Amino acid sequence: MKSIILKAVILFIVFSVSCGKEKNAVIEVENVIKSAEILTFKDLSNQQKQQLEYCCSYYQSNWHDGISFKKENAYFVKAKIDNNLLASLTESNTFSKTELLNYGNTYLYGKYHNRWGFIGDENDTIFETEKFEGHRIIEITRNGNIDEVIVGPLVEKPKKMYIEISDSKNYPNLTPEYIIASSSSKN
Structure with missing residues (x-):
């Protein structure tokens, strides 16, 4: 009888440990970038133009x-990003999702985090303009998520x-991307 109880306790412990492991929620990476449109210098506000005083080299x-x-x-x-999904993708051993969302944009979009990348008409990578940030923001x-x-x-x-x-930490091989068409249609 003792051996049966001991086996049952061991099976219960093994079962509890294996069931306690959480699975990551499925991230629909195509929903991270909601929309994107191309602007030119003349489309920028005066304040945005002033930020480009010391500019531009690639x-x-x-x-x-x-x-x-x-x-x-x-x-x-100009892109609309689901910050909640991006934070879920970006969560690491260093930065929790809560920290990424609540401690300013630097944690989610700042230096050494989440580099922007762009592909041109010839399928070539568009050269970066900022040493640490890659492409300037x-x-x-922010409006909600x-x-x-x-x-x-x-x-x-x-x-x-x-x-x-x-x-x-949880989604090491996912890369959000978006095809920018003249009608700003989603890929």
């Missing part, structure tokens, strides 16, 4: 040899954007 091979371009000829992308406006983000200047017109997640 870097093809290293961060010492920048190639200048006129900000008036640059492109910008001109403005972030949607962040409206303006990124740029970009030296060429993008046809696709993506968010490169720097460190994800």
Whole structure:
């Protein structure tokens, strides 16, 4: 009888440990970037234009040899991001989802986090303009779980954007991306 009770207790412990492990919720990565549209310099507000006072160079091979371009000829992308889904993707051993959402935009979009990437018409990567950030964020406006983000200047017109997640504890191989069409249709 003691051996049966002992076996039952061991099975209960093994069963409890195996059932206690939470599975990650399925993330619909295609819903992270809700929309994106291309802007030009003339579409920016005066305040946004002033932020571009010291601008604009891109870097093809290293961060010492920048190639200048006129900000008036640059492109910008205004995207709507589901910050809740992005925080779920970005959660790491260093930053919890709560920290990413509640401690300012720097945790979710700042230096060394979630780099923006853009693909041009020739399927080439559009060169970055900021050494640590990659592509500059001109403005972030939060309304509930949607962040409206303006990124740029970009030296060429993008046809696709993506968010490169720097460190994800639960979803290491997911990359949100969005095809930017002239009608701003979703991919």
